Amino acid sequence: MLTVENLHKSFGGVNAINGIDLKFDAGTLTAIIGPNGAGKTSFFNLITGAFAPDQGRILFGTDDIAGLSSPDIVKRGIGRAFQIASIFPSLTVRETILGAVNAHRGWHTKLRRRFPLGEANAQADEVMELVGLTAKADKLSGNLSHGDQKLLDIALALALEPRVLLLDEPTAGMGPEERWQMIDTVHKLWQRKQMTLIFIEHDMDIVFKYAQTIRVLSYGAVLAEGKPDEIRNHPKVIEAYLGTAYEKGRG
Amino acid sequence: MRSTVWLDIVIAAAAMAVLLLLPLVFPGKAFSDFMIRLSAFAIFATSLNLLVGYTGLVSFGHGLFYGLGAYSFALMMQKLGTSIPVAFIATVGVSAAVATVVGAICIRLKEIYFSFLTLAFQMLLHSVIIAWTPLTGGDQGLTGGVPRPPFLGIRLDDPQHLYIFCSAVLVVSLYIMWHLVRSPFGYTMRMIRDNPRRAEFLGVRVWRVRLLAFVVAGVFGSIGGLLMSLFVSSAYPDFAYWTVSGEAVFMILMGGISVFFGPLVGAVMLLLLNDVVTRVTEHYSLMLGIIILCFALGLRKGLLGFVLWAWERRRAGAQ
Amino acid sequence: MDPQALLTCLSTASCVITQTTGGLISGMLLFLVAAGLSLIFGTLKVVNFMHGSLYMLGAYFAYTLYTATGNFTIAVVGAALGVGLFGLVFERLFMSRVYNTDVLMQLLVCYGFILILDDAVKIIWGAEFLSMGMPAAFQRPPIMIAGGILPVYYLFLIGVTLGVALLLGLLLTRTRAGKIVRAAAVNPTMTSALGINTALVFGGVFALGGLLAGLSGALAAPVRSMVAGMGFSILIESFIVTVIGGMGSIGGALVGALLIGLVRSFGTIGFPLFTEGVMFLFMTLVLITKPSGLFGKEH
Numbered sequence: 001m002l003t004v005e006n007l008h009k010s011f012g013g014v015n016a017i018n019g020i021d022l023k024f025d026a027g028t029l030t031a032i033i034g035p036n037g038a039g040k041t042s043f044f045n046l047i048t049g050a051f052a053p054d055q056g057r058i059l060f061g062t063d064d065i066a067g068l069s070s071p072d073i074v075k076r077g078i079g080r081a082f083q084i085a086s087i088f089p090s091l092t093v094r095e096t097i098l099g100a101v102n103a104h105r106g107w108h109t110k111l112r113r114r115f116p117l118g119e120a121n122a123q124a125d126e127v128m129e130l131v132g133l134t135a136k137a138d139k140l141s142g143n144l145s146h147g148d149q150k151l152l153d154i155a156l157a158l159a160l161e162p163r164v165l166l167l168d169e170p171t172a173g174m175g176p177e178e179r180w181q182m183i184d185t186v187h188k189l190w191q192r193k194q195m196t197l198i199f200i201e202h203d204m205d206i207v208f209k210y211a212q213t214i215r216v217l218s219y220g221a222v223l224a225e226g227k228p229d230e231i232r233n234h235p236k237v238i239e240a241y242l243g244t245a246y247e248k249g250r251g
Numbered sequence: 252m253r254s255t256v257w258l259d260i261v262i263a264a265a266a267m268a269v270l271l272l273l274p275l276v277f278p279g280k281a282f283s284d285f286m287i288r289l290s291a292f293a294i295f296a297t298s299l300n301l302l303v304g305y306t307g308l309v310s311f312g313h314g315l316f317y318g319l320g321a322y323s324f325a326l327m328m329q330k331l332g333t334s335i336p337v338a339f340i341a342t343v344g345v346s347a348a349v350a351t352v353v354g355a356i357c358i359r360l361k362e363i364y365f366s367f368l369t370l371a372f373q374m375l376l377h378s379v380i381i382a383w384t385p386l387t388g389g390d391q392g393l394t395g396g397v398p399r400p401p402f403l404g405i406r407l408d409d410p411q412h413l414y415i416f417c418s419a420v421l422v423v424s425l426y427i428m429w430h431l432v433r434s435p436f437g438y439t440m441r442m443i444r445d446n447p448r449r450a451e452f453l454g455v456r457v458w459r460v461r462l463l464a465f466v467v468a469g470v471f472g473s474i475g476g477l478l479m480s481l482f483v484s485s486a487y488p489d490f491a492y493w494t495v496s497g498e499a500v501f502m503i504l505m506g507g508i509s510v511f512f513g514p515l516v517g518a519v520m521l522l523l524l525n526d527v528v529t530r531v532t533e534h535y536s537l538m539l540g541i542i543i544l545c546f547a548l549g550l551r552k553g554l555l556g557f558v559l560w561a562w563e564r565r566r567a568g569a570q
Numbered sequence: 571m572d573p574q575a576l577l578t579c580l581s582t583a584s585c586v587i588t589q590t591t592g593g594l595i596s597g598m599l600l601f602l603v604a605a606g607l608s609l610i611f612g613t614l615k616v617v618n619f620m621h622g623s624l625y626m627l628g629a630y631f632a633y634t635l636y637t638a639t640g641n642f643t644i645a646v647v648g649a650a651l652g653v654g655l656f657g658l659v660f661e662r663l664f665m666s667r668v669y670n671t672d673v674l675m676q677l678l679v680c681y682g683f684i685l686i687l688d689d690a691v692k693i694i695w696g697a698e699f700l701s702m703g704m705p706a707a708f709q710r711p712p713i714m715i716a717g718g719i720l721p722v723y724y725l726f727l728i729g730v731t732l733g734v735a736l737l738l739g740l741l742l743t744r745t746r747a748g749k750i751v752r753a754a755a756v757n758p759t760m761t762s763a764l765g766i767n768t769a770l771v772f773g774g775v776f777a778l779g780g781l782l783a784g785l786s787g788a789l790a791a792p793v794r795s796m797v798a799g800m801g802f803s804i805l806i807e808s809f810i811v812t813v814i815g816g817m818g819s820i821g822g823a824l825v826g827a828l829l830i831g832l833v834r835s836f837g838t839i840g841f842p843l844f845t846e847g848v849m850f851l852f853m854t855l856v857l858i859t860k861p862s863g864l865f866g867k868e869h
């Protein structure tokens with residue numbers, strides 16, 4: 001579904017991505033872990049066209065999407081949500097999601113008819129239902145709680161009916177209870193929508209419980225990949241990362 | 252959905268009816284002159300708000316289109332002797348074309364650089380008008396008057412007809428723009444104002460939406476200038492001077508940037524202020540400056556924005 | 571449009587010299603104003619739209635001080651300090667309240683002040699054109715170079731502004747205060763985290779900008795006539811200069827100001843109606859090709 005070959009990107013002198021080769025099969029649930037600054041977010045940025053890679057290929061199906069613009073890539077079926085929820089503060093939840101639905105269907109430049117277009121309503125309702133924001137549909141996005149803003153960010157991506165969904169630390173900045181709720185929602189989404197889901201996560205309990213496979217990044221390169229059990233006992237991973245972060249995740 | 256569209260049309264028709272009846276209450280020429288100037292400025296300021304308030308594009312040079320509308324219309328009437336409807340439509344076409352080119356160049360720039368580039372284009376037009384004396388009459392403005400031949404029984408050299416015509420253009424223009432900000436496109440504009448990066452990751456080609464908004468705003472901005480040239484039967488370089496853009500910005504901020512009718516209310520306020528303050532004191536600048544400071548430091552939502560906000564709060568409190 | 575006249579002028583040494591010196595002093599006066607504008611933008615990321623009014627205040631302050639004392643040095647120094655103080659007060663009391671709003675509110679506050687100051691000047695000094703006259707020390711025959719005229723005062727003015735430009739450069743690159751200002755420009759949160767009082771830095775930058783504009787106005791007083799609203803054209807020109815040179819770049823401001831000064835002085839001969847047009851054309855071209863300006867850093 002998504003194959004990355006020999007990916008490189010540097011910012012000034014920093015080699016944020018330093019030769020990554022990875023393959024994500026259709027319908028899988030993958031976690032990406034790695035210490036701060038490992039290049040996880042940059043990896044997502046390259047896949048979604050926020051930056052063009054310096055080198056390497058990004059195959060979506062059989063097409064090389066490296067260097068395409070973000071809208072082009074999104075339109076092919078890759079959606080993403082952000083480490084810090086990226087929303088539209090002055091729009092209500094419903095308006096936000098309707099806007100995304102319109103964009104997905106190419107209706108976002110329609111001048112003549114009223115917003116929202118009737119046909120879009122049903123899909124927006126479904127998306128809000130999926131992430132559990134129905135009750136807050138008419139609240140201003142900017143007034144939502146942190147957790148709900150993260151949910152809304154994910155809902156925006158879902159409205160695009162992506163085949164691949166990239167979630168950058170969906171549980172960032174949440175309390176323990178909220179985290180599990182969030183990841184539960186994400187897991188259900190994955191099961192219902194049967195999409196390829198890749199999420200970045202620092203909480204190892206969550207990662208080991210939910211991920212089918214785990215990819216470990218460090219200094220812009222792949223340190224290890226495998227099933228949760230293999231990663232748990234991987235000496236390099238323990239050395240480079242788990243030692244500290246595992247504790248941190250619990251504490 | 253249908254029913255609200257009808258409601259809008261009914262409201263627009265009612266507004267038109269009120270505008271038609273108002274001269275019975277205020278029969279003087281002063282009133283109709285005021286209303287004609289108001290219609291030009293209200294359309295112009297509202298069109299600028301499509302950019303500033305709705306799309307987050309702070310243009311300092313929207314007066315480009317005011318001047319362009321006035322001069323292209325007046326010149327077409329004067330030099331080509333076309334009929335008013337033809338010149339009207341041609342002016343809209345010229346403005347759309349210019350807005351497409353200027354917009355495509357300007358929207359590539361971010362924030363203050365965008366603002367400055369729009370200003371530079373406007374001042375370029377102003378300089379061309381001043382320098383191209385044989386065509387434009389230079390800093391004296393177009394001399395010889397703009398002919399206003401009758402069409403469809405409408406005689407715009409008759410002040411009454413002109414009043415009705417301007418009122419109709421005002422209502423129709425505001426209706427179209429109102430409709431526009433309530434269309435899916437209008438919501439996309441607001442999304443881009445809030446967070447253009449996120450919009451890109453929803454598949455929105457942000458520059459296209461911005462360009463379209465720029466063109467629409469430019470077209471309506473030029474209609475404002477057109478009405479003014481009809482009213483004064485001429486066109487002056489001042490129409491393309493930066494002060495025109497500045498006045499529109501004040502109208503928007505005085506009325507309320509976050510509300511559709513804010514610029515209309517702001518236009519009424521600023522024009523009234525002009526008339527009243529110049530009558531009671533010679534220190535017009537001083538008064539206006541103080542009032543502007545009050546808005547900038549105190550009433551940032553603008554008058555209409557504040558009233559609506561207070562009303563919302565009272566309603567929320569009552570529940 | 572008169573290209574013939576321009577060619578004739580360019581082929582005679584006297585005309586070239588007269589126009590060049592005229593262009594140079596316009597450029598130097600403009601530089602002082604634009605440098606402050608550029609500095610304020612570079613540090614505070616705020617466009618001070620009332621910067622031209624500070625120039626106007628400088629001229630009027632100098633006029634009053636000179637008529638009162640008859641001493642040109644006192645007039646210039648006093649005017650510059652006075653306007654610097656005014657800039658500080660304006661920043662602390664008004665501008666600092668709109669830093670966190672959008673640029674339109676900043677524009678509004680500044681425009682309010684432009685209007686108020688213009689009327690205040692009319693009330694205090696009258697609405698007519700005022701002229702201060704050349705101080706006695708400079709009332710001597712101009713230097714003639716190849717038939718071109720170089721008034722002595724011009725020489726003085728160019729010397730003073732070049733000195734100020736040099737001092738400013740040293741201040742920004744060599745002193746602790748200058749380093750703080752440049753650091754604040756790059757990262758205001760970092761400087762405040764380091765325990766540096768950002769309010770002080772911002773106020774100081776505004777005061778310095780005001781001082782420069784006031785100095786420019788005071789130095790212009792002997793060679794320009796004064797009127798309420800005189801700050802406006804220099805404001806527009808300093809915008810053009812800062813955009814061309816790169817906002818935040820003092821060297822860029824110097825080059826841009828000299829360029830605009832020369833365009834103005836030769837333009838009045840070759841294309842009197844389109845000199846402003848040429849300036850805006852420059853500005854447009856620079857913005858299109860290199861938005862950060864000829865000497866600005868890309869970001």
Ligand SMILES: Nc1ncnc2c1ncn2[C@@H]1O[C@H](COP(=O)(O)OP(=O)(O)OP(=O)(O)O)[C@@H](O)[C@H]1O
Pocket residue numbers: 011012014015016034035036037038039040041042043083
């Ligand atoms: N736009 C950019 N410009 C310059 N440097 C960047 C940019 N984006 C990322 N970097 C650098 O690339 C490196 C990788 O950053 P990235 O955000 O991808 O890390 P991360 O793995 O997501 O870390 P975290 O867990 O803290 O989110 C860092 O050193 C960062 O400073």
Ligand SMILES: [Mg+2]
Pocket residue numbers: 040041042083168
């Ligand atoms: Mg990250």
